[in-house]
Amino acid sequence: MSGTRRPSNRAVALVVLAVALLLAGVVSFYAAGSPDGLNRVALDQGFADTQEAHAAGNGPFAGYATRDVEDERLSGGLAGVVGVLVVLALAGGLTFAVRRRDTSDG
Amino acid sequence: MHVPDGFLDAPTSIGTGVVAALAVGVALRAARRELDDRTAPLAGLVAAFVFATQMITFPVGAGTSGHLLGGALTAVLVGPFTGVLCLSVVFLVQSLLFADGGITALGTNIDLMGVVTVSVGWLVFRGLQAVLPRRLSVVAPAAAVAALVSVPAAAAVFVVLYAVGGTADIPLDTLTGAMVGVHVLIGIGEAVITFLAVASIVAVRPDLVHGARRVLARRELEIRPTSAGVSA
Numbered sequence: 001m002s003g004t005r006r007p008s009n010r011a012v013a014l015v016v017l018a019v020a021l022l023l024a025g026v027v028s029f030y031a032a033g034s035p036d037g038l039n040r041v042a043l044d045q046g047f048a049d050t051q052e053a054h055a056a057g058n059g060p061f062a063g064y065a066t067r068d069v070e071d072e073r074l075s076g077g078l079a080g081v082v083g084v085l086v087v088l089a090l091a092g093g094l095t096f097a098v099r100r101r102d103t104s105d106g
Numbered sequence: 107m108h109v110p111d112g113f114l115d116a117p118t119s120i121g122t123g124v125v126a127a128l129a130v131g132v133a134l135r136a137a138r139r140e141l142d143d144r145t146a147p148l149a150g151l152v153a154a155f156v157f158a159t160q161m162i163t164f165p166v167g168a169g170t171s172g173h174l175l176g177g178a179l180t181a182v183l184v185g186p187f188t189g190v191l192c193l194s195v196v197f198l199v200q201s202l203l204f205a206d207g208g209i210t211a212l213g214t215n216i217d218l219m220g221v222v223t224v225s226v227g228w229l230v231f232r233g234l235q236a237v238l239p240r241r242l243s244v245v246a247p248a249a250a251v252a253a254l255v256s257v258p259a260a261a262a263v264f265v266v267l268y269a270v271g272g273t274a275d276i277p278l279d280t281l282t283g284a285m286v287g288v289h290v291l292i293g294i295g296e297a298v299i300t301f302l303a304v305a306s307i308v309a310v311r312p313d314l315v316h317g318a319r320r321v322l323a324r325r326e327l328e329i330r331p332t333s334a335g336v337s338a
Contacts, residue, residue: 007310009144016151024158031163032171037288038107038264040170045281047274052112054205062205064161080161083199087157091195092150095188098134099141 017088024080028064029073107175107260107289108200109215111208118271123213126194129221133190140185140316148314149184153192155303156180157199164295172292175260177223178231178253179300182245182317183307186228193220214267218260227256231317245318246305253300257293261285 007015035043042048060067061079069075114122141149156176163171176196180189197215200206207215230252238244265282304315312318 009147009311009314012307012311012314013147013151016148016155020151020155020158023155024161028158028161031161031173032165033163034165034169034171036107036163037166037170037172037261037292038109038285040288041281041284042113045276045284047113047272047276050112050273051110052208054111055209056202057205059203059205061203064204064206079204080158083161083204084154084158086203087196087199088150088154090199091153091192092147094191094195095137095141095146095149095184098138098191099143099146100138101143 017084020084020088021081024084025077028080029076107215107219107264108197108207109211109218109264111210112273113208114211114214114267115271115273116210118267119210119214121271122211122217122267126213126216126221129190129216130194133187133194136187137185137191140188145184145314145316149188149192152180152183153195156192157196159299159303160196160200166288166291166295170288172289172295174296174299175219175223175257177220177225177256177260178227178249178296179303181224181228182231182249182252182300182304183315185316186224188316189224189228190216190220193224218264218267222260222263223256226259227252230255235317235320240321242308242312242318242321245308245312245315245321246301249304249317250297250301254290254293254297257296258286258289261289 039048042051054062056062061082064076064079066075066078069078156174156179159174159176161173163173166172176193177189180192184192194216197207197212197220201209201212201215231248234248234251235244238248262282262285265278265285268276268281269278307315308318312322
């Protein structure tokens with residue numbers, strides 16, 4: 001067990017990033033389009049119409065679609081890739097900023 | 107489970123917003139203990155992975171879908187406080203950039219899909235760790251069970267919030283049954299995804315998995331004499 005070589009931090013990071021980009025950029029096209037659990041319950045129980053229009057509903061990536069990109073696969077895939085990179089930048093920056101710098105035992 | 111604007115009234119949304127702000131504030135301080143130079147880069151990637159995975163909605167029964175929430179997953183991989191931070195960033199980006207989850211409901215969504223799923227997921231995970239053998243092979247199954255429980259728990263808390271400040275008059279018993287019922291099914295998907303993700307990282311780099319630290323701490327004492335040292 002201890003003899004097997006383990007992948008480096010960099011290798012693990014690149015694989016996780018690649019999987020995230022693949023899921024958001026490509027696989028998301030094949031995701032189920034039906035209402036999610038809460039929306040289904042809202043429809044069934046009769047309060048779906050209390051939903052208000054989203055204030056950011058006209059944004060360039062609203063609804064996980066890229067504005068002015070006709071091709072559905074490309075439009076959703078682009079939005080997904082942008083989302084992964086924006087989340088990575090914000091969450092990565094935040095966790096990097098609050099981390100301990102005085103690591104003695106790694 | 108992204109709550110849109112309008113489901114909850116303004117006072118309730120302000121209340122959940124205050125709770126979310128306090129929770130993120132606590133998480134910002136406490137996450138420091140979970141993050142160091144080695145684990146901090148992984149935390150951002152876990153957030154990106156959760157965002158990507160939430161786009162993969164899977165069918166649960168006729169005409170209904172669900173997606174990963176990620177509370178147990180992030181808590182076990184990067185720690186509960188870091189998990190709350192990661193998920194809060196995901197919900198913020200989803201709301202502002204993708205119009206997924208209301209802006210006035212951002213606090214509600216951070217509370218339900220972040221704070222509740224992380225708290226319940228982490229408590230169940232640690233509870234299982236306490237009673238099960240301290241082995242690496244237990245980490246992913248325990249995370250999966252924690253994931254399964256965390257989703258209907260968040261659904262139940264939504265019902266509580268709806269009872270306090272729902273904008274429509276819905277009988278609470280039927281709302282409870284409907285919300286918890288469908289989210290038990292979604293929880294099964296959550297468990298499968300959480301198991302696969304945690305098991306994958308545990309298999310290659312268990313030292314990067316927050317929830318495996320206690321297991322490794324004991325194991326290292328046993329194997330140290332044979333190894334030349336762990337490469338960084």
